[in-house]
Amino acid sequence: GAVVSQHPSRVICKSGTSVKIECRSLDFQATTMFWYRQFPKQSLMLMATSNEGSKATYEQGVEKDKFLINHASLTLSTLTVTSAHPEDSSFYICSVSSGTSYNEQFFGPGTRLTVL
Amino acid sequence: KQEVTQIPAALSVPEGENLVLNCSFTDSAIYNLQWFRQDPGKGLTSLLLIQSSQREQTSGRLNASLDKSSGRSTLYIAASQPGDSATYLCAVKGGQFYFGTGTSLTVIP
Numbered sequence: 001g002a003v004v005s006q007h008p009s010r011v012i013c014k015s016g017t018s019v020k021i022e023c024r025s026l027d028f029q030a031t032t033m034f035w036y037r038q039f040p041k042q043s044l045m046l047m048a049t050s051n052e053g054s055k056a057t058y059e060q061g062v063e064k065d066k067f068l069i070n071h072a073s074l075t076l077s078t079l080t081v082t083s084a085h086p087e088d089s090s091f092y093i094c095s096v097s098s099g100t101s102y103n104e105q106f107f108g109p110g111t112r113l114t115v116l
Numbered sequence: 117k118q119e120v121t122q123i124p125a126a127l128s129v130p131e132g133e134n135l136v137l138n139c140s141f142t143d144s145a146i147y148n149l150q151w152f153r154q155d156p157g158k159g160l161t162s163l164l165l166i167q168s169s170q171r172e173q174t175s176g177r178l179n180a181s182l183d184k185s186s187g188r189s190t191l192y193i194a195a196s197q198p199g200d201s202a203t204y205l206c207a208v209k210g211g212q213f214y215f216g217t218g219t220s221l222t223v224i225p
């Protein structure tokens with residue numbers, strides 16, 4: 001399967017600051033990348049879907065101006081949490097897919113964000 | 117909207133026991149179903165992928181079945197080991213991936 005990395009693995013920031021999380025597909029041309037959020041003891045919730053070279057599609061309830069997604073190449077997508085607040089503290093996980101419906105998704109190791 | 121439910125939410129078994137984890141989903145119009153393992157504070161590791169046209173998949177001590185018409189999948193783990201302790205998530209792929217809430221498994225040495 002594809003190897004997906006995320007950076008950083010953990011980040012602590014002050015309320016009001018912005019944080020950028022990178023998702024890289026190391027050996028796979030990822031036409032589609034997905035960003036998920038997982039709160040403690042809850043399952044993964046899809047935040048947005050991004051296709052290389054186009055705007056991301058956000059799920060209902062996810063603020064696109066707060067969670068900025070850029071998918072500039074087939075190997076890199078970034079999620080920027082702008083003006084972070086303590087309630088944004090969560091585990092953020094990205095996944096990659098080649099884009100066809102029958103393919104697997106391959107997940108990154110996740111980024112733990114703590115907003116003080 | 118697709119809803120995915122996993123039962124039980126938590127399971128504790130002695131080492132060596134065979135066990136079954138259950139996953140049910142409300143919309144049978146899926147492309148595939150995938151079982152994952154998640155260790156505490158870590159990402160997801162894919163265990164098995166079953167396409168909608170398939171009935172089961174096997175990998176080592178793991179066997180996953182899919183009954184799309186009834187909206188059910190099971191993950192069978194044979195001869196459980198302490199290293200199997202983790203949270204197991206199932207996810208169905210329709211237009212997007214929908215995840216269950218997971219089963220937290222503890223295998224007691």
